Amino acid sequence: MPASQLKRLKASLRDQGVTGPQKSKKQKKQQSAGKTATDRVQRNAALQQIRDSFNPFELRATNARPEKFNSASAKDAAVNGKGRYKDVLHRPGVSKSAGEEMRRATLLPEMHRRNKVGGLLDRRIGEGDVDMTPEEKAVQRFAKEKERKAKGRSLFDLEGSDDEAGNGFGAALTHGGRRIDDLAADDFGEEVSGESEDDEDDGELLRRKRRRSDEDEEEEGEGPVDAEEQQPERKKTKKEVMEEVIAKSKMHKYERQKAKEDDDDLRMELDQGIGELMGLLQGVKKPTPKQSEEAPAHDSNGPVVNSDRQRLLDGMDRDKADKEYDVRLKELARDTRAKPSERSKTAEEKAQEEAERLKVLEEKRLKRMRGEEVEDDVARDDVGDDHDLEGDEDIPDEAAEFGFTASVSQPQEQSQQDVQPDEDEFDLDEDLVASDEDVELSGDESDNSSDDEAEIDAPEDEEDEFVKDILGPQTTSGSNDVKLGEKGATSTGSGLAFTYNCPRSHPELLELVQDLPPDQLITVIQRIRALYHPSLSAANKEAMAGFSCSLVDHLAYMGRNKQPMAVVEQIIRHLHSLSRTYPTQIADQFRQNLASFRERGQPDAGDLVILTAIGSIYPTSDHWHQVVTPAVTLMARWLGLNAPSTAKHAPTSTLMTGAFFVALCLKYQGLSKRYVPEALRFTLQVLSTSTVDNTGLAPHIANLMGMADLWQDKSAFIEIFTPALAVLKKRHAKKQHQTLTIMLQQSRLRRRPLELHHHRKLPIRTSVPKFEENFNPDKHYDPDKERSDAKKLEKEYKRERKGALRELRKDANFIAREQLKEKRTRDEEYEKKYRRLVASVQAEEGAESNAYAREKAKRTGKR
Template identity: 50%
Template sequence: MPPSQLKRLKASLREQGITGPQKSKKQKKAQNKNADHRAQKASALASIRESFNPFEFKHLARPKKFDYVSNQPENATKKILGRPGVTKSQGEETRRKTLLPEMNRKNKVGGILDRRIGENDPTMTLEDRMMARFEREQQRKRGGNVFDLEDGDDEVMLTHGGQSLRFDDEIGEEDYDAASVSGSSDGEDGEDGFLKKKRRREEVDGEEDGDAPEEEQPEKKKSKAEVMKEVIAKSKLHKYERQAQKEDDDELREELDKDLNDVLAALRGHINKKPEPEAPKEATNNDFGINADRAALLAGSSQQAKDKEYDVRVRQMLQDERAKPTERTKTEEEKAREDAKRLKELEEKRLKRMRGEPTSDDEEPRKKGVENDDEDDDIESEHDDAAEFGLGAAPGQFSRPEGVEDEDDFIMDDDLIASDSEADMSEDESEAGSAPDDTMAMDDDDADFLKNVLPEQKEQPKAVNGVLTLGATTTSSKLAFTYACPRSHEELLTVFKNVAPSDTSTVIQRIRALYHAGLRADNKNKLADFACALIDHVSYLSKQTPAVPLAVIEAVIRHIHSMSRSYPVQIATQFREHLKQLQASNEPTTGDLAILTAIGSIFPTSDHFHQVVTPAITLMARWMGLTTPSSAKDIATGAYIGGMCLQYQKLAKRYVPELIRYTALCLKSPHATPALLTAHTKNILTAAELWSASPAFIEIFEPLLAPLKSAKQASTLQNLRARLALARSRRRPQLLHNHRPLPIKSSIPKFEESFDPNKHYDPDKERSEAARLQKEYKRERKGALRELRKDANFIARETLREKKEKDAAYEAKYKRLVAEIQSEEGREKNVYDREKKKRQRG
């Protein structure tokens, strides 16, 4: 059983020599007189007191479990991890010095801040502080007059009995050097100072005797009044010089104003060359050498009128536009690179639209036509409706080889391809056309219409009341040169009443040229309605019997395609109206088929979603999915619609299951003729070529083998079987992923020579650094929270202490007042009782 606390205390005192055998009085007196012995005894008692206080030190919570070899002796004390009492007292003291003054200054304004030298420095004595303050005061006095060579009133002088120590009125502090005043202990310095004073005294004596000449006498020091008089005189001199300079400037300015007329005449171009000297004329009184009329006008006008005219001339010169540098002519290689880059950007945008990804409007290709800055600003500020409907640059804008189709599967005629300049209209007409509405600038698709409408002629067309009138020229056709712009299909039929079908394109060209948007503000709305009427006319021409030549319908569609860039919203809305009628009837006519053909030619069919193309392909798929061929007409219509579907999906290559279903039904139908079967087999081969890369090629086209065999289409059947065999050969069975063989894990332990069990060994440096920072953050956060809690406790204790002091002061004051009142009442009562008894006796 371990010894008790009392036994341990006695043993510790005995070991330190504090207790033990009783000593004699002589030994006790000797020990008490020894200061070292007393200090040693005090430290021993302090160490014993600390060792017996379990709350004074912080040790390990648990003893060591295993013995280990180390340099530490066996009987060593337990390792001390900290001193909570000392730490707490230090923290309390720190808070009393820092946090308590802040609490006392809270919600208080003002105060006295003691900035005296050495006041807050405990290492300086009172004498040191006073000396430092005196030195600073002297430095401040000398610093203010460091550049004043004449004023010496503030300098330090030796005094005696309230009088300055001077030999004469003319001898000042300069007679004493720094060494003599400070009383240097160096003998040599003192001797030098004494010799200087002696020499100066002899010089003064010589001056009094009159030995020195009068001009060699030292200058007398000036007084304050003399210095101020000199300063005032210099200030007046400078002021006079400034006034004189100002008068000289005014005289020079007046001389320059006299030559103003010559300068104005030269700026206006009156003086083009140096005038030849002429004999002076008596009748002409002109001293300026300018135009006589001009001189007479200036002589008869007032100065205010001259100044006003001068301001007007200067303003006109500022408003004159300077010549702007033009762009240099690009080489063929640069043009080819720009065209290639533009085509690449268009293809990237088309692929994005096909995938359904958003495209920004600012990436739309710019027009190549030359337009003024105002029109460019208006076009950029407007919302690009054409880009919203997938209409990029106008067809024919980029150079393509002849016969190559664009992304809309449409080839423009030469008469609809825009030129790069507006050579057929003068500059004034272009500006007049853009004045009412800047957005009505000439498009590149319409710039060449005047050239195509008329043969070569010398006289340019003129615009009268917003309508372009053409001169009377002899043409092979009997067509009129001016037509009213039709706003509806009925008016369009009235215009085409006496026009041959072959001249339809020419009439449309002339109407577009006569009512160009750049000629008048309302022509834009007229052409938009005209384009909608042309869409209705395409459907109308397709329904006519006998049938109208396809070239006429194709020409009208090309005109609609050319106008779709300028009026995309109106044209798209009109096409959607025809699609709504087809949706309601679900029986496509020849007019509906022509409308579907025009949609595929005008709008991009590869977009993921389009306001016109998506409804069109949906209606075609719905008809093929819900219709069963019951007549040769249905089979023919299905063949055409199937071909249109494949044409729509030429770039996107999306699968249309309704097409395969309807084609199989048509091959089995008894109403199918050899010509119709040939059309359907062509659709099958086109679809096989289009979807050859599809992984479901076998599942798509295998159902068509039996109908082709029953329809006796041997060549198509053989071709399709070959494609199916190729698709089967390309297929590979699914396999597990081939992983790299993993090595067998080794069980050999990894030894670290400098292994530390308190460290974390992570091979990932970033993760190790992140863990270290997180641990450090947690430690700092805990420390901050701990300090905040201690601060809060300190504030609460101080607040409670202040409240108790206030309450105690209030209680004492209250008791004092109550005692005073009671004593006063008792005194008054005693007086009353005495008076009462006195009256009773009397």
């Protein structure tokens, strides 16, 4: 069993030499005389060590250093004469108690004030300082009060002593630029009234009295006193300044009102004379005024009264007056109202609008190319006049079914914007049809204006582009003035009539133009469109729809009869314009021609013209189109079935037709860039099996390179066009072979898989080791100053962060302990109160019970 604390204490004191055997008085006296200050310090240190040893939890030493650093520490101690690292003893109990007291003094009051509304906060001097005595608080408060009074004294304080007044501000008080002591005694008291001191009437009276006194003194010969001249000009009061401002404002307002009245009078005078001025401008003589013996309609002061109203007032018939009133009202209703003019736009604004419009069109085209739905929100700039005349506003737009916008153009006075070309606009390649320069049209003045000028300069819709010279700038609805059907009633010098019947089928059109030369057909079409324009009659809409379908059939007829391609191009342009107004009928007619081509199996020249017109009229980049998609399908089907396998099965007509179909496929896919395998297969088969020389196969070689340019961005470009190298080498097309080889190499580079960069291997850096004589493992020997400082700052930040988190945890624990203590206190108080109440109730019940028992016993005893 270990020794007791008393025995351990005695043993420790004896070991440290603090206590020992009993000594005599003489020995104690000698020992106390020989003690020095060092001995007393050693004795106190020994006693403190003994105290600490009896409470091992009060001290905590630092963590022991690693064994490998002990030698370094010993070496450092031997060199410097003292230990580099000291064992520091911490007193966690003392630190904890100090922290507890600090939190109790700071955090606990804040916790008690939490969630408290209102209350008084004593901010008096020394009230929150526990170190100040009440006498010190009273002295500081008194000094602060004296200082506040000294600072707050008014400049016009008259209650001070005479010394203060003489030395301070009292002696400097003035009145009207003079000292108060120098004023006459009668300046005060005579004009005293019951009003306030700030009343300006009293000030005015005082100034008048002062002026009178100065005049009296001057008359008496005492000499004038120019006090006002000697003193600076008096500063105006706020009231005087505001009165002056108000007066000036009223004056300016009156002047503006007067100028406005003068302008109104002049305007009224000009309005009265505007009738005479307009009559002079229009060349109308002024009517002579009728001499009337009636009373004047106005006097010199009153306004002028209308003569008609004056007659009504003088007794005009009521029915006649009402009729005249209705006529005047209808005339006013028919008067054209002024319309606000639009601001002319700058070149930058026009360019920006055009860029935005093209951007919207491109987005819609890409959506159609991907097969997405496109909302038909295109502006109704191309809406036909027939819709406005017939009131067919509720007719649904059927153009969306065919991949392009159905057009119904607005009235002519509203369509002032140019028809800008978009992806749907008419476009023909130079190698397919002839240009406009080859067209030579004869006839009257309507034939002289070329279509190119109409595209550039015409400010009207495309619907009116071909008929504007014949129909005229202004078109009125109604029946035709010329009797239709009278062919040759009035003819031109070339033998063309001005009026024709509107053919509704191809036989009727052939009957109409069979005797005419092909170059006069365009003039006939223009005149028919002008005569049967939808704006002239509601019935013309159906007639023009049939005429449009007959033009489609006539395209095929012209191709089969080898008529000039320049005329064919002009008819395609007319169909392009009409397709905006009659999309359904023209599309159905194109599909019928495609169906006949499918039934025959082999195309003729008319079918080639029809396919060319389809590519020029309709958008070929759409994902699906009711006219373009069947056309592409038929061409691909024919190319797939007629690809020559040997030289014997390759007639020249088939080769030329196939070259044309491949060129059309490339034109169709110019924007969408969709892959047509039949076209490439047919071209490769022709180039590899045909015995024709390179001159006859030039179109096929050109088609092959066109397909390579069109599809060079495809991921399968290498597999598709690698066989073409051998074909081009066989045909000795060196230039095309080199170009295709470069394209394939570029495609292989784009397809190359991802890989790391090939860097030169870097050797491991070798350096001569650096030795530190007095190496300290806790010291950083980083040569980079910024990095070393950054590490130190980071380390300090981590240490401070840990300390802050530790303090926050201690604060939370302290708050939790205090809350728990308060809860226990409240519970104890509640328990005491509860027990006290129960005890009082039980005492009352016991007393009542005893009283009842006594009363009962008393009554029983009486019995």
